[in-house]
Structure formats: structure tokens, C-alpha cells
Amino acid sequence: MKNYYTTEKYLKRYLKTKLKRGDIFLKQLNYGFILDFEQFLRRSLNSKKQRSLGNNGVMKHLERFKKMVNLAVKLEWMKKNPFDRFQLRFNKFDRVYLTERELQLVEDIEFKQDRLQQVKDCFVFSCYTGLSYIDIKGLTSEKITRGIDNRNWIYTKREKTNELVRIPILPQAWEILERYKNGPMHNGLLPICSNQKVNVYLKEIASACGIYKNITFHVARHTFATTVMLSNGVPIETVSKLLGHTKLTTTQIYAKVVESKISEDIGNLLERFQAKEYKSAIEKKEKENGLRGGTIDPKSYHNLTAHGS
Structure with missing residues (x-):
């Protein structure tokens, strides 16, 4: 509004x-x-x-x-829509997120000031759950439950879309919840201040960590999708469910920027190519030597190929 x-x-x-x-x-x-x-x-x-x-x-x-x-x-208050011939033209930008090294820097740093330490903990919690600022602000103990795997899960509805999300609580996130379990009373489970103050404090935190990116609280959600999930091989369909996206195309925006995952996938592809070449070479040698049934020991493959065919 x-x-x-x-x-x-x-x-x-x-x-x-x-x-x-x-x-x-x-x-x-x-x-x-x-x-x-x-x-x-x-x-x-x-x-x-x-x-x-x-x-x-x-x-x-x-x-x-x-x-x-x-x-x-x-509502038939207008006969013609003046926007019919107008096209909205948004500029596309890559989503800012923390790399694995940067996330580790934020996790490792400790602050004496409560305001910075609390914001850091809430930010890291978001990095490992994918919850937005408003969803963390509304997180209560009633939304923590045991899942089918007997682990702790978050069951909540996204404030933005009213979409139900079920998120398994990773150890890094659970440790933060435990840290504030017996702390001073606040509205939710975590001591989070206003969104405006959070983003101001995050700039201090980023500077202290030597991270030169425009960090806002929403960057944690991007980090969860890219560095924590997609980069570690979690399928995009699962990530989409965890983020509470109603469309898979929304999640695909994150997949485009994960270069490390692309590199890993290409590495796996090259390994498969090499395995096929290896198998083909073995079969060729068996045929040339009149052998059947895989009687060549794979360990002797290099000896066979060293003499040429």
C-alpha cells in the first residue's frame, strides 16, 4: 500500500x-x-x-x-485501455548474492555491539532458510515442528504470496535459534529490528568483512538459492518449493548466475565422455585380440594402448 x-x-x-x-x-x-x-x-x-x-x-x-x-x-468504467499499446521495459540485473567464501566470512565474524551481532545472526539464518525479512519477523515457535524425517522444520506461509512453505532447518540455522531461545523477550523467535535499520547495519557488517557488494537483507534469500542450494546440487524444483515460488521460471533467475554449478556440471560431462572413450578403447582392443566377455583387466588398459592399435 x-x-x-x-x-x-x-x-x-x-x-x-x-x-x-x-x-x-x-x-x-x-x-x-x-x-x-x-x-x-x-x-x-x-x-x-x-x-x-x-x-x-x-x-x-x-x-x-x-x-x-x-x-x-x-469494472467497465473505461471502454478502452490506454496501456494496450504501452510496453513496460525493465532493465535486467544479476541478483546479488554471497559466494561461499563471503558467507563464511560473515559467519565467522563476531561483534561486541548487540545491534550488529543480532542483525548478522538474522541474516545468516535467512541464508540457510531462504526466509525473507517479513517472514523472519513473524517467525514464532508454533511454526517450528517435527517433519517426516524426525528433524526440525519450519512450516509457514509467505507473507508476500500466502504460499505455504516447508523448510528443513539446517544445523547452521538451528544453532542461531538455540542461541536466542533463552534471550530477552521479543515479538518473534529472533531479535530483528526495522528493515531500514537492518539494511544500514548490514553495510557496516559487509565493510567489516571486506565484502564490497551492495548488501541488503534480501541478498540472504538470493544466497540461500544460489550458494547454499543450487551450487550444492539441490534440484531447482526443490529450491523453488523451499523459496515458496509459484512459478519455476522465477527460480530459474537464480540458476543463471551459478557459475560454479555450471563448471561442476561440465566437469561431470567431461568425465562421462572420458568413460565412454575408455569403454570404447577396451572394446576395440578386445575385438582386435579376438577376446570376448570383458577379459581385459581395466588396469592393463594403459599397457595395451601404449603400443598403439
Whole structure:
């Protein structure tokens, strides 16, 4: 709702400054209005006289505006949809995530300040569960249960999509829960402050670890998908279920950036090629020597091939 109110604020500002009006009728919305509003958003300046929105920020405002217009068309308040010929153009970026080495650096560092230590622990917990900030904030003991394997699991619904997720609690995450089990009382199982403060403190933590990436709390979720899961051979279908994605295509975004997994898969492919060549060479030597039934000892393969065929 906060984001929709922000879009509304920009719309009202556009109407006032460009059209010199406080409001217009829905039937006055047309393709030209959308193009002009887009340019207005692109040229908007903040208090420091700097551009306040990038391309994707502009597209998100137009996306919200489009949803409202689509609703108006469905309710038959409008006969034509001015967005029919308008295409939202988002710039694609690789998802930021921590590598195995960087994650280890964050895990190993200890802080004397409670605020940094607590944020670090919550961040690491997210790296090993894939839970978002809002889902960790709402995590309670009632959502921890025993699974079919007699291990501890998290059963919860994602705040964003209302999708049910079942996540086995890895030892690294369980250790953090145990650490705060008998600590001071707070709303959830973990002592997590506001999202804004968390992201400010994470920049301090990243700097202390020598990690030069733009770290936000959501990076932990990306790290869970890539470094913890996909890089260790967990099938993408399983990762999709653990993340609570409704579409597999959403999870595939993470799979594109796991270079180490690609390297490992290619290494396995090359090993299979070598095994086939080895088997083919053995069969060829057996045929040449009039042998049947695999009587050549694999250990003597190099002796046979050393003399040529």
C-alpha cells in the first residue's frame, strides 16, 4: 500500500504541475497521458536536485498505475485501455548474492555491539532458510515442528504470496535459534529490528568483512538459492518449493548466475565422455585380440594402448 500511495503522489504532482488540475476523468486517460507521465517520472528530482528514479523505478510506478487502469476496464468504467499499446521495459540485473567464501566470512565474524551481532545472526539464518525479512519477523515457535524425517522444520506461509512453505532447518540455522531461545523477550523467535535499520547495519557488517557488494537483507534469500542450494546440487524444483515460488521460471533467475554449478556440471560431462572413450578403447582392443566377455583387466588398459592399435 505504501508503494501505491507513492505512485498516487507522483500522479497528483504530475496533474498539478503539468496539467494544472487536481484530477481528471478516467475517459480522459489515453496513450499520450501515459507517455507524458513516464517522462515526468524520469525527470523528477529529489531534494538534492538529483534524479530520484531510475528506469526500473519508473516502470514500477507505471506497473502499479496499469493495474489500477486494468481494474477500471474490468469494472467497465473505461471502454478502452490506454496501456494496450504501452510496453513496460525493465532493465535486467544479476541478483546479488554471497559466494561461499563471503558467507563464511560473515559467519565467522563476531561483534561486541548487540545491534550488529543480532542483525548478522538474522541474516545468516535467512541464508540457510531462504526466509525473507517479513517472514523472519513473524517467525514464532508454533511454526517450528517435527517433519517426516524426525528433524526440525519450519512450516509457514509467505507473507508476500500466502504460499505455504516447508523448510528443513539446517544445523547452521538451528544453532542461531538455540542461541536466542533463552534471550530477552521479543515479538518473534529472533531479535530483528526495522528493515531500514537492518539494511544500514548490514553495510557496516559487509565493510567489516571486506565484502564490497551492495548488501541488503534480501541478498540472504538470493544466497540461500544460489550458494547454499543450487551450487550444492539441490534440484531447482526443490529450491523453488523451499523459496515458496509459484512459478519455476522465477527460480530459474537464480540458476543463471551459478557459475560454479555450471563448471561442476561440465566437469561431470567431461568425465562421462572420458568413460565412454575408455569403454570404447577396451572394446576395440578386445575385438582386435579376438577376446570376448570383458577379459581385459581395466588396469592393463594403459599397457595395451601404449603400443598403439
